[in-house]
Amino acid sequence: MTFQIRIASSNAVYDVPEDTSIVDVLRENGIEVETSCEMGLCGTCKTRYFEGEPEHFDMILSDDEQKEFVLICCARSLTPTLVLDL
Numbered sequence: 627m628t629f630q631i632r633i634a635s636s637n638a639v640y641d642v643p644e645d646t647s648i649v650d651v652l653r654e655n656g657i658e659v660e661t662s663c664e665m666g667l668c669g670t671c672k673t674r675y676f677e678g679e680p681e682h683f684d685m686i687l688s689d690d691e692q693k694e695f696v697l698i699c700c701a702r703s704l705t706p707t708l709v710l711d712l
C-alpha cells in the first residue's frame with residue numbers, strides 16, 4: 627500500500643510507493659538517515675514516530691518499543707500518514 631510520511635521538523639510530506647522503503651524515499655529527498663542491515667535486524671534506523679500506525683516488519687523491537695519507534699528500513703504504514711521525528 628502506498629502511504630505518506632510527514633517530517634515533523636519541516637512538515638514536508640512524501641509519498642512512499644509500494645516498492646520503495648521509507649529510507650529510500652528520505653534519501654531521494656535529501657534526508658540522510660543512518661542504516662546498516664536494511665533488513666530489520668540491527669536497529670540502526672530506529673526512529674521515533676508521533677502519529678499514525680506503522681506496520682512493523684522488524685525482528686527486534688519489543689511491543690512497547692513498537693508503540694514509540696519504527697525501523698524505517700523495513701516498516702510500512704497501516705494509516706495513510708506516518709509522522710516521523712526527523
Ligand code: FES
Binds near residue numbers: 665
Ligand atoms: S538498518 Fe538495520 S534495522 Fe533498519
